Amino acid sequence: MSATMAEKKHAAYICSGCELGARLDVAALVKTATKDGKMPLVREHAFLCSAEGVAMIQNDIDNEGVTHAAICACSRRSKTEAFNFPATAVSRGNLREGVIWVRPDTEEARETTQEMAEDYVRMACAEVKAMSVPSGNPNVGGSKTLLVVGGGISGMTSALEAAKAGYKVVLVEKTGALGGWAAQNYKRIPTREPFKNPEDTGVADMVSRIAADANITVYLNATVTKTAGAPGRFKADITVESGSTVTEDAGAIIQASGFTLYDANKLPHLGYGASPDVVDQGGLETLAKVANGGAIKRPSDGKEVKSVVFVQCAGQRDTTGEHLEYCSGYCCNVSVKQAMYFKDSNPDVETVVLYTDLRLPGNGEDFYRSAQNKGVIFSKAKVSAVAANGNGLIVNFKDLILDEDTQAQADLVVLATGSVPTSGPDLDALNAAVVASESKNAEIKAEADIQVEKLRAKSVLNLTYRQGPDIPHFKHGFNDSHFICFPYETRRTAIYAAGPVRRPMDMLQAMEDATGAAMKAIQAVENAGLGKAAHPRAGDLSFPNVRLEGCTQCKRCTVECPFGAIDEDERRFPLFNESRCRRCGTCMGACPVRVISFENYSVNTVGSQIKAINVPDEFENKPRILILACENDAYPALDMAGMNRHDYSAFVRVIPVRCLGSVNTIWITDALNSGFDGIMLMGCKHGEQYQCHFVKGSELGRYRLSKVGDTLKGMGLEEERVFDTEVAITDIVTLPQRINDYAAQLEAMGPSPMKGF
Amino acid sequence: MSANNTAMAVRYKNNFLKELEDQAEMGEWIKMCMQCGVCAGSCPTNFHPGWDHPPQEIFMMVRAGRREEVLTSNSMWMCTSCYNCYVRCPRKLPITHIMHGIANYAHRLGVAPKLQPTRNFGKIFWNNAAKTGRVNEVMLTVDLYFRNAEGKFDLMAGIKKALEMQSIAIGLVKAGRLNPLELFGGHKCKDQKGIQAMLKKARELEETRKALKAA
Numbered sequence: 015m016s017a018t019m020a021e022k023k024h025a026a027y028i029c030s031g032c033e034l035g036a037r038l039d040v041a042a043l044v045k046t047a048t049k050d051g052k053m054p055l056v057r058e059h060a061f062l063c064s065a066e067g068v069a070m071i072q073n074d075i076d077n078e079g080v081t082h083a084a085i086c087a088c089s090r091r092s093k094t095e096a097f098n099f100p101a102t103a104v105s106r107g108n109l110r111e112g113v114i115w116v117r118p119d120t121e122e123a124r125e126t127t128q129e130m131a132e133d134y135v136r137m138a139c140a141e142v143k144a145m146s147v148p149s150g151n152p153n154v155g156g157s158k159t160l161l162v163v164g165g166g167i168s169g170m171t172s173a174l175e176a177a178k179a180g181y182k183v184v185l186v187e188k189t190g191a192l193g194g195w196a197a198q199n200y201k202r203i204p205t206r207e208p209f210k211n212p213e214d215t216g217v218a219d220m221v222s223r224i225a226a227d228a229n230i231t232v233y234l235n236a237t238v239t240k241t242a243g244a245p246g247r248f249k250a251d252i253t254v255e256s257g258s259t260v261t262e263d264a265g266a267i268i269q270a271s272g273f274t275l276y277d278a279n280k281l282p283h284l285g286y287g288a289s290p291d292v293v294d295q296g297g298l299e300t301l302a303k304v305a306n307g308g309a310i311k312r313p314s315d316g317k318e319v320k321s322v323v324f325v326q327c328a329g330q331r332d333t334t335g336e337h338l339e340y341c342s343g344y345c346c347n348v349s350v351k352q353a354m355y356f357k358d359s360n361p362d363v364e365t366v367v368l369y370t371d372l373r374l375p376g377n378g379e380d381f382y383r384s385a386q387n388k389g390v391i392f393s394k395a396k397v398s399a400v401a402a403n404g405n406g407l408i409v410n411f412k413d414l415i416l417d418e419d420t421q422a423q424a425d426l427v428v429l430a431t432g433s434v435p436t437s438g439p440d441l442d443a444l445n446a447a448v449v450a451s452e453s454k455n456a457e458i459k460a461e462a463d464i465q466v467e468k469l470r471a472k473s474v475l476n477l478t479y480r481q482g483p484d485i486p487h488f489k490h491g492f493n494d495s496h497f498i499c500f501p502y503e504t505r506r507t508a509i510y511a512a513g514p515v516r517r518p519m520d521m522l523q524a525m526e527d528a529t530g531a532a533m534k535a536i537q538a539v540e541n542a543g544l545g546k547a548a549h550p551r552a553g554d555l556s557f558p559n560v561r562l563e564g565c566t567q568c569k570r571c572t573v574e575c576p577f578g579a580i581d582e583d584e585r586r587f588p589l590f591n592e593s594r595c596r597r598c599g600t601c602m603g604a605c606p607v608r609v610i611s612f613e614n615y616s617v618n619t620v621g622s623q624i625k626a627i628n629v630p631d632e633f634e635n636k637p638r639i640l641i642l643a644c645e646n647d648a649y650p651a652l653d654m655a656g657m658n659r660h661d662y663s664a665f666v667r668v669i670p671v672r673c674l675g676s677v678n679t680i681w682i683t684d685a686l687n688s689g690f691d692g693i694m695l696m697g698c699k700h701g702e703q704y705q706c707h708f709v710k711g712s713e714l715g716r717y718r719l720s721k722v723g724d725t726l727k728g729m730g731l732e733e734e735r736v737f738d739t740e741v742a743i744t745d746i747v748t749l750p751q752r753i754n755d756y757a758a759q760l761e762a763m764g765p766s767p768m769k770g771f
Numbered sequence: 772m773s774a775n776n777t778a779m780a781v782r783y784k785n786n787f788l789k790e791l792e793d794q795a796e797m798g799e800w801i802k803m804c805m806q807c808g809v810c811a812g813s814c815p816t817n818f819h820p821g822w823d824h825p826p827q828e829i830f831m832m833v834r835a836g837r838r839e840e841v842l843t844s845n846s847m848w849m850c851t852s853c854y855n856c857y858v859r860c861p862r863k864l865p866i867t868h869i870m871h872g873i874a875n876y877a878h879r880l881g882v883a884p885k886l887q888p889t890r891n892f893g894k895i896f897w898n899n900a901a902k903t904g905r906v907n908e909v910m911l912t913v914d915l916y917f918r919n920a921e922g923k924f925d926l927m928a929g930i931k932k933a934l935e936m937q938s939i940a941i942g943l944v945k946a947g948r949l950n951p952l953e954l955f956g957g958h959k960c961k962d963q964k965g966i967q968a969m970l971k972k973a974r975e976l977e978e979t980r981k982a983l984k985a986a
Contacts, residue, residue, distance in 0.1 A: 386803050415831040
């Protein structure tokens with residue numbers, strides 16, 4: 015690239031279409047680009063995104079040697095196909111959505127609107143000069159094999175779907191047979207019309223299809239003992255029971271490690287353990303398998319079951335904090351199915367389902383109706399105790415409809431205990447234990463060592479990542495996947511969570527999940543092979559560059575990276591794994607010495623834009639407000655505000671950022687030093703209901719920026735001069751209002767005392 | 772009749788749901804209730820006064836086997852047949868008909884509340900109409916109003932009521948809706964015997980059907 019560096023040629027293009035020419039003084043904008051933007055070549059066009067306009071730019075690239083183009087027309091989110099010059103660095107000045115569409119078309123507004131446009135031209139010129147064309151990640155991996163961990167219904171589905179798409183699959187199963195929980199079932203919840211009767215599980219068919227598929231290699235009795243590398247070039251050590259280890263190459267990983275039933279031994283009040291005739295749902299499947307369509311016999315004495323009570327929400331939806339807080343979502347349908355096992359073999363068996371709320375996702379309502387038709391009794395009730403009563407069991411419960419305490423006799427009681435994910439250790443707990451194990455206190459150390467070993471033993475993937483051996487947990491110990499927009503995406507690039515490991519679900523949902531995860535994994539290996547980013551900046555060729563000679567080894571980047579992309583080398587410098595990177599820039603925002611940058615996004619590309627903005631002195635009564643807006647939600651919301659012609663203050667200057675997490679505090683101090691009156695930070699919601707595309711980015715950014723108060727104090731400025739606001743993409747109407755309110759607040763505060771220094 | 776009641780209870784071994792499925796009109800629908808309570812929320816009578824239990828609670832009591840409580844309840848008798856619940860039930864239960872079915876069954880067993888006004892009127896109306904095949908309005912009002920609180924004939928009570936309602940009666944006579952001469956016989960159906968034979972046969976058929984189910 016250094017050869018081309020010498021031959022840089024900058025050009026600016028100013029469009030006068032879409033009423034830009036009527037609303038703005040385009041000749042003045044050309045002058046701004048030439049004089050302030052110092053662009054050697056500036057062209058104006060009446061319809062820049064037309065074939066003719068694009069050809070004009072292409073001609074300059076081909077024949078005039080233009081390497082950097084500042085296109086001042088519409089938002090960077092518009093006309094991306096027209097302004098697609100892959101070998102040229104392109105910046106965009108947002109004159110349409112960002113200026114004329116958010117300003118009233120009046121004579122008195124004309125001056126400030128023109129000033130706004132001129133600033134965006136200056137900013138586009140400054141930005142493009144600081145950019146270069148991303149060359150792509152040189153460290154690409156060639157493996158297109160998918161490693162699927164877990165051979166249950168999810169894992170088998172992922173394997174079959176990926177194999178069908180032509181990809182090789184390595185399927186690792188801990189036990190001696192494929193099938194997981196699904197194989198333990200006698201039958202499954204119906205998946206097709208008329209949803210009236212339990213269906214065959216289909217496991218045997220899947221197992222035989224996997225055996226016959228040349229694309230799928232199966233390891234039984236095997237675990238993944240080490241996973242090193244990065245997307246496109248993972249190396250997984252697969253250790254089988256005998257102790258021998260094979261290393262397989264993989265481009266992406268699907269973790270389908272499934273679930274276990276919540277331990278019913280924790281529910282002694284419901285009789286589990288006290289009587290063998292109290293079973294969990296897994297236990298009943300075993301009994302039904304033995305009966306194989308005949309009469310189900312109870313475990314204690316082999317007597318035919320004549321009455322059975324199903325207790326829903328056993329140890330689930332618990333508000334005391336002792337048991338599971340959540341609803342597993344599938345157990346109501348399972349109890350309906352299991353009640354049918356009894357009714358189908360003998361309609362005279364008394365079957366009662368005691369529930370607090372029946373929750374029957376999918377087509378479960380039809381299934382429920384069918385069970386009622388078969389004579390299964392459903393009672394809204396809260397069960398308090400199950401006890402042995404002579405030869406049988408007695409269930410004490412409160413009937414919630416009739417509002418009375420009552421009881422029922424039963425030969426057998428089935429507890430719907432719900433699912434607990436097999437999601438590996440909690441990384442926060444593990445990291446805390448690791449820190450404690452470095453203690454000098456021998457007692458603390460010994461205890462921490464045991465804890466570390468215990469947690470490590472739970473690992474599913476045994477990643478060699480600095481941030482821990484597995485995918486992070488989110489709520490209730492389930493693996494975190496982007497719950498709102500990208501359900502299979504985890505915080506580990508090209509490692510996808512599928513099935514009940516990421517949230518409780520039934521077989522049908524798990525199969526859908528597994529198919530989706532397989533598709534994402536295929537996308538990931540393909541992108542990794544081309545050195546491109548995975549979602550949400552899919553196809554992005556830029557990657558973080560680090561100037562190691564300036565690095566102080568503070569480790570903030572390695573700790574903060576939401577995706578665990580950064581390890582440490584032997585000299586304790588950050589070691590970037592580009593293909594694990596999602597290009598959010600959180601490392602860049604975190605770096606106190608500013609040595610991390612992307613070719614097309616850096617401390618400088620944003621910093622130079624801030625410096626290019628013209629800040630009038632305090633006597634002109636024209637405040638300046640800098641908005642740093644997340645490009646995923648806030649910036650589109652601002653664009654849409656423009657499309658809907660919702661006006662906002664002419665004093666704001668918006669710079670899109672990849673994520674609030676990428677905001678470096680130097681931008682804040684620079685802006686305040688150069689006389690900006692206020693700064694608005696627009697990022698996504700964080701916390702339990704997060705909407706950040708990079709999961710933790712906005713949270714990390716906010717945490718970092720919450721510390722600027724001290725800086726402000728040091729400068730003698732009010733804390734309100736930096737304002738953090740949470741923005742969703744739908745805030746189209748409220749966002750302009752928030753901007754205007756803030757502008758009014760700043761006006762009331764008076765101009766920044768930093769102006770003119 | 773209460774002997775019949777005991778006999779049915781024994782025959783169904785306290786499986787009250789099954790008993791109503793066999794013996795009450797539309798009883799086979801009771802098991803399909805999902806306890807949403809839309810029926811209760813839709814009922815214009817608001818269950819006040821008199822409704823001991825809204826429909827979904829009756830259904831739950833049936834499933835819980837609370838036989839006597841359901842059969843002696845006045846709830847089913849309070850239904851005004853507006854069909855609001857019937858139309859709104861998301862499970863498409865014919866609730867109005869089930870209410871009537873259970874009420875009728877309780878009546879046949881002789882355990883329904885004796886002087887419940889709906890039941891009382893129904894009984895008088897049926898006897899009146901089944902006798903001649905035509906309703907005799909004058910005799911209907913006499914049967915209905917010349918009674919004391921215990922249901923015994925009471926001349927004074929009837930006269931008091933007649934005075935109270937005389938303007939309505941005069942209006943009905945003027946409009947030709949009430950003929951005072953009906954007191955002495957009144958209009959009849961042509962083939963009275965045929966009507967009665969037909970009703971008898973219908974009852975026989977129903978009894979046979981229900982007995983078969985119970986067997």
